[in-house]
Amino acid sequence: MKTTNPQHRMLALLSIPAFLFLVIPTAIVVPVALNDSRYITFPPEGISFAAVAGFFADRAWTSALTASLQSAAIAVVIGVLLGATAAIGLHGRKFPGQPAVVGLILAPMIVPTVVLALAFYQFFISIGMVGSIVPIGLAHAVIATPYVYLTTRASLAGLNPALVRSAQSLGAGPLSVLRHVYLPIILPGLISGALFAFSVSIDETVMSLFMQSPGATTLPVKMFTDIQFNLTPKIAVSSALLVSVATIGLLLQVLFVLKRRSSTRMLPLAVSAQT
Amino acid sequence: MSNATLERPRPRGRGAPASAEAPPRRRRSGWWLLLAPILAFDVVLFLTPLGKLVGASFADNAYQRVLEDPLVMRALVNTLTISLASTIVTVVLGYIIAMVLWRAGNVTRVILFAVVLLPFWTGILVKNFAWAVLLQDNGIVNAFLQGIGLTGAPVPLLHNRFAVIVGMVHCLLPYAVFPIFSSLTSIDDRLGLAARSLGAREGSVFRTITLPLSMPGISAAGLLVFIISTGFFITPVVMGGPGDMMIANQIDYYARQLTDFSGAAALAVILTVMVSILVAVYQRVLKAGGQHENN
Numbered sequence: 001m002k003t004t005n006p007q008h009r010m011l012a013l014l015s016i017p018a019f020l021f022l023v024i025p026t027a028i029v030v031p032v033a034l035n036d037s038r039y040i041t042f043p044p045e046g047i048s049f050a051a052v053a054g055f056f057a058d059r060a061w062t063s064a065l066t067a068s069l070q071s072a073a074i075a076v077v078i079g080v081l082l083g084a085t086a087a088i089g090l091h092g093r094k095f096p097g098q099p100a101v102v103g104l105i106l107a108p109m110i111v112p113t114v115v116l117a118l119a120f121y122q123f124f125i126s127i128g129m130v131g132s133i134v135p136i137g138l139a140h141a142v143i144a145t146p147y148v149y150l151t152t153r154a155s156l157a158g159l160n161p162a163l164v165r166s167a168q169s170l171g172a173g174p175l176s177v178l179r180h181v182y183l184p185i186i187l188p189g190l191i192s193g194a195l196f197a198f199s200v201s202i203d204e205t206v207m208s209l210f211m212q213s214p215g216a217t218t219l220p221v222k223m224f225t226d227i228q229f230n231l232t233p234k235i236a237v238s239s240a241l242l243v244s245v246a247t248i249g250l251l252l253q254v255l256f257v258l259k260r261r262s263s264t265r266m267l268p269l270a271v272s273a274q275t
Numbered sequence: 276m277s278n279a280t281l282e283r284p285r286p287r288g289r290g291a292p293a294s295a296e297a298p299p300r301r302r303r304s305g306w307w308l309l310l311a312p313i314l315a316f317d318v319v320l321f322l323t324p325l326g327k328l329v330g331a332s333f334a335d336n337a338y339q340r341v342l343e344d345p346l347v348m349r350a351l352v353n354t355l356t357i358s359l360a361s362t363i364v365t366v367v368l369g370y371i372i373a374m375v376l377w378r379a380g381n382v383t384r385v386i387l388f389a390v391v392l393l394p395f396w397t398g399i400l401v402k403n404f405a406w407a408v409l410l411q412d413n414g415i416v417n418a419f420l421q422g423i424g425l426t427g428a429p430v431p432l433l434h435n436r437f438a439v440i441v442g443m444v445h446c447l448l449p450y451a452v453f454p455i456f457s458s459l460t461s462i463d464d465r466l467g468l469a470a471r472s473l474g475a476r477e478g479s480v481f482r483t484i485t486l487p488l489s490m491p492g493i494s495a496a497g498l499l500v501f502i503i504s505t506g507f508f509i510t511p512v513v514m515g516g517p518g519d520m521m522i523a524n525q526i527d528y529y530a531r532q533l534t535d536f537s538g539a540a541a542l543a544v545i546l547t548v549m550v551s552i553l554v555a556v557y558q559r560v561l562k563a564g565g566q567h568e569n570n
Contacts, residue, residue: 008378015375018368019390022448025405026393032408042408042415082313089309104317110554112506114523115543118530122331123324142321203398206508223400227513231407239401246396254389
């Protein structure tokens with residue numbers, strides 16, 4: 001329904017500050033990183049890549065970047081494997097205890113991260129698993145898996161379980177059903193879930209902060225530690241890197257949505273909220 | 276999630292696949308193998324750590340100790356007031372944005388959706404850093420306020436409660452927009468058309484049709500935003516002052532400064548129980564909203 005009455009124009013006008021409030025902080029990050037000044041200012045005084053060069057010359061920051069990428073890799077691989085197998089295993093099946101299983105799969109989404117951070121901190125110390133990126137990556141996998149499960153489940157929603165049965169009755173074994181029936185259908189959901197998992201891990205701060213060690217300090221942890229003393233150009237570069245990653249992830253998601261021609265698919269949180 | 280499941284994680288994890296082995300009618304036992312990896316993973320790396328946390332919270336009289344700590348009481352009060360203020364601002368802004376998305380054409384809608392989702396995809400530290408740059412003494416907001424003559428000297432906009440709420444609202448907005456948007460899209464357009472054809476003005480269409488019918492979305496958004504607000508940790512540190520610490524910061528303080536594990540665990544359990552109650556209420560609200568739409 002398209003109307004151009006004054007009330008709708010007033011609504012549009014009213015919404016401009018709200019949209020600016022949303023966009024401006026994200027929009028200034030890259031210009032701030034490329035600012036030609038020793039101080040952090042906006043608008044920038046000139047364009048320079050000095051801060052970027054400084055970031056990549058600083059061992060502390062590059063190893064933080066490496067640590068972040070390693071933890072994200074662990075989270076994505078585990079998240080995709082567990083989330084996808086769970087979604088397929090639960091698709092079209094009803095059994096006693098199923099709500100409990102779904103509840104357990106989604107539960108890591110509602111526990112506050114600081115609580116999980118404390119629990120993991122204690123747990124990994126108690127089993128002597130500290131000082132590397134592995135526990136951080138595992139912790140990220142715990143909170144990333146529900147997202148992959150949800151996106152995979154969403155892409156399975158259109159699959160008729162009868163299709164699986166007919167494939168089986170035609171002699172397809174479990175592996176070939178997985179490969180030829182499930183995989184083509186879940187692929188968009190898997191990719192979208194992998195993007196979510198990557199984004200959850202690369203931005204996660206609290207758990208990484210609790211479990212940090214000299215060899216396992218992620219980018220957000222390094223930023224968090226430094227930002228409490230000063231706003232430095234290296235924090236700006238790190239922010240710009242993360243914003244670029246987020247923008248690419250978001251654009252990929254938008255492309256998927258446009259391909260599927262349904263704006264409701266863009267409601268990843270509405271999906272999680274319904275469960 | 277109830278306390279009972281937190282305390283005794285293992286029996287439940289083992290019990291679930293066992294009950295799953297009684298399939299309805301047909302036997303396709305191989306499929307349950309697909310659930311084994313995630314169940315094993317969550318039992319070992321989710322339920323066990325949480326169970327240990329709950330166990331630790333009962334040591335050394337921890338609950339009584341933390342609840343008698345004036346710093347904890349202050350953090351609890353801060354958490355409630357900051358969360359409530361952020362929730363109100365977020366829901367109002369979220370409603371305006373959801374209305375625009377609802378009324379927008381298809382292409383504009385996708386673009387605006389991307390705009391709403393960008394902060395959701397951006398990490399909290401990046402967002403808070405950007406706000407710190409904007410709100411600092413020589414930042415652009417202060418420059419603007421001085422430029423239009425509202426103030427002669429920079430106004431302290433950072434390291435106070437105002438900044439915490441600004442930073443939190445920015446993170447929370449997408450969570451408010453989506454539930455409100457879905458309840459708006461479920462409103463039958465013909466209701467508005469009918470009202471207008473009978474001479475209703477836009478204002479009264481909004482008051483008598485749109486607003487009441489989107490109430491389920493508003494309460495869902497409000498609850499969801501409040502639930503997420505209570506766990507904020509980074510924003511109070513980066514954007515707040517010493518008086519703005521929330522319950523999550525107090526957990527960190529107990530764990531890493533005082534190295535008082537049982538105290539930290541007790542606080543964590545208190546926060547989790549609070550959140551779980553709100554989540555239960557939230558799910559009831561969602562269900563009630565769903566029934567409403569089906570009528």
